[in-house]
Amino acid sequence: MSKRIAGVLILCMWLADLAHLYLHVSIWPAAVLAWGAALLLGPTLDPAARRQCLGLYLGALLLLLLAWSQGARLALADLLLPNVDMVTLFAAVSCLNLATGSLTQNKGTWPGWKGVWSTLLGVNLLGAVINMSVLFVVGDRLARQGRLERRQVIMLSRIYCCAAFWSPFFIAMAVAVTYAPGMIFAHLLPFGVLGSLAAMLITALEVRRLGVDNFEGYPLRVQTLLLPGLLALTVILGRLVWPALSIVGIISLAAPVISVLLMPKHNMTLALRRQVTERFPAMGSQLVLFLGAGLLAAAINGLTQVWSPAPLLAAFHEFGVLEATLTVALILLIAYLGVHPIITISSLSPLLWHLQPDPTLLGMTFLLGWGLATGATPLSGANLALLACYRVRARDLLFWNLGYAGKMLLVCAGLFALYRQLV
Numbered sequence: 001m002s003k004r005i006a007g008v009l010i011l012c013m014w015l016a017d018l019a020h021l022y023l024h025v026s027i028w029p030a031a032v033l034a035w036g037a038a039l040l041l042g043p044t045l046d047p048a049a050r051r052q053c054l055g056l057y058l059g060a061l062l063l064l065l066l067a068w069s070q071g072a073r074l075a076l077a078d079l080l081l082p083n084v085d086m087v088t089l090f091a092a093v094s095c096l097n098l099a100t101g102s103l104t105q106n107k108g109t110w111p112g113w114k115g116v117w118s119t120l121l122g123v124n125l126l127g128a129v130i131n132m133s134v135l136f137v138v139g140d141r142l143a144r145q146g147r148l149e150r151r152q153v154i155m156l157s158r159i160y161c162c163a164a165f166w167s168p169f170f171i172a173m174a175v176a177v178t179y180a181p182g183m184i185f186a187h188l189l190p191f192g193v194l195g196s197l198a199a200m201l202i203t204a205l206e207v208r209r210l211g212v213d214n215f216e217g218y219p220l221r222v223q224t225l226l227l228p229g230l231l232a233l234t235v236i237l238g239r240l241v242w243p244a245l246s247i248v249g250i251i252s253l254a255a256p257v258i259s260v261l262l263m264p265k266h267n268m269t270l271a272l273r274r275q276v277t278e279r280f281p282a283m284g285s286q287l288v289l290f291l292g293a294g295l296l297a298a299a300i301n302g303l304t305q306v307w308s309p310a311p312l313l314a315a316f317h318e319f320g321v322l323e324a325t326l327t328v329a330l331i332l333l334i335a336y337l338g339v340h341p342i343i344t345i346s347s348l349s350p351l352l353w354h355l356q357p358d359p360t361l362l363g364m365t366f367l368l369g370w371g372l373a374t375g376a377t378p379l380s381g382a383n384l385a386l387l388a389c390y391r392v393r394a395r396d397l398l399f400w401n402l403g404y405a406g407k408m409l410l411v412c413a414g415l416f417a418l419y420r421q422l423v
Contacts, residue, residue, distance in 0.1 A: 115217020
C-alpha cells in the first residue's frame with residue numbers, strides 16, 4: 001500500500017513541478033510531495049540501496065551539524081529544494097517505457113559487422129532517450145536461454161552508459177546542469193558525441209579480437225528511431241519557443257506526453273495505472289538518493305562558508321585539462337567502491353567552484369565521469385541490472401571493462417584538451 005501511495009505522490013510531484021516550471025508557482029508543493037514519497041519508499045529499498053542511502057544521509061547530517069556548529073547559515077530551501085527538478089525529470093523519463101512496446105515487435109538479429117554496428121548505434125541512440133529500458137529491449141532480443149555472451153554484455157554496459165556523455169534525456173545531464181550552472185549544451189554536445197564514438201570504436205575493436213563472424217546483433221530499423229527523433233525535435237523546438245526554459249523543463253513535459261501518444265492503445269488504462277502504482281515506486285532508490293545528494297551538497301556548501309577549501313585545492317590554481325581528467329579518474333575510482341556518481345559529483349562541485357571553472361568544461365567533466373563510471377564498474381545500476389537479468393558474473397564484468405576504463409580516461413583527457421583549444 002505504501003508503494004502505491006508513493007506512486008500517487010510522485011505523479012502529483014510531477015504535476016506540481018510542471019506548474020512551477022511553466023506557470024511559476026511555488027516549488028514547495030513539489031518538494032513536499034517528493035520528500036513524502038522518499039519517506040514512504042526508503043524503508044522498502046533493497047538492503048544494498050538502503051545501506052548506501054543511509055550512509056549518505058548520515059554523512060549529510062553530520063556535515064550539517066558541523067557546519068551549523070561553526071556558524072554557517074543554511075535556509076530550509078537550501079536543504080530540501082536543490083534536486084526536485086531532477087527527480088521530476090527522472091519520473092518523466094521513466095514514462096518512456098510506455099512507448100517501447102513497438103520496439104519489441106520486430107524479431108530476429110543481424111549477424112557480423114552489420115550486427116555489431118547496429119547494436120552499438122541502436123543501444124546508444126535508443127538508450128539516450130529511453131534510458132535503462134534499452135538494456136531489456138535489446139538484451140531480451142539477443143539473449144539465448146536467458147544469457148548474454150561477453151561481446152553483447154560489454155556493448156550493453158558501455159555503450160548505453162556512454163550516452164550520458166551527450167544525451168539531454170539522461171539524468172546525468174540534469175546533474176551537470178545543476179552542479180555546473182552556466183554550462184552551454186551546444187558547446188558540449190560535439191565533444192560528448194566524439195566521446196561516445198570513441199567508446200564504440202574501442203568496443204568494436206575488442207569485439208573484432210574476440211570474433212565477429214558468429215556475432216548476433218540488434219537490428220536497427222527506422223521505426224526504432226521514431227521515439228528518439230520525436231523527443232530530440234521537441235527539445236529543439238521547445239528551446240526556440242521558450243528560450244528561457246531549461247532542457248529539464250522541456251523533457252519533463254515532453255517525455256510523458258509523447259510516450260502516451262506513441263504507446264499501444266490496447267489496455268492503455270491498465271498500462272497507465274501500472275506506471276503510477278509500479279514503475280513510479282520502482283524509482284525509489286533514485287528518488288531517495290538524489291534528494292540525499294542535494295542535502296549532502298548543501299552541507300558541503302555550508303562548510304565552505306566557514307572553512308575555506310583553499311588548503312584542499314592548494315596544488316591547483318585553475319580548472320584545466322589536468323584537473324578535469326583527475327576529477328573523472330576520481331569519480332571512476334570511487335564508483336568501483338559502489339558509490340554512485342551523483343554522490344561524488346555533488347560532493348566535489350562546491351569545492352571545484354572555488355577554482356572558477358569554465359561551466360561547460362566542468363559539466364563535460366561530470367558527464368564523462370558519470371558515463372565512464374556507470375559503464376565500467378559492476379556496481380552501477382545499469383550493470384547490476386545486467387548481472388541480475390542475464391546471469392553475468394560481477395567479477396567477469398569488472399575485468400572485461402578494466403582496459404576500456406583506462407583507454408577512455410585517455411580519451412577524456414584528449415577531449416578536454418581539444419575543448420580548451422577550440423572553445
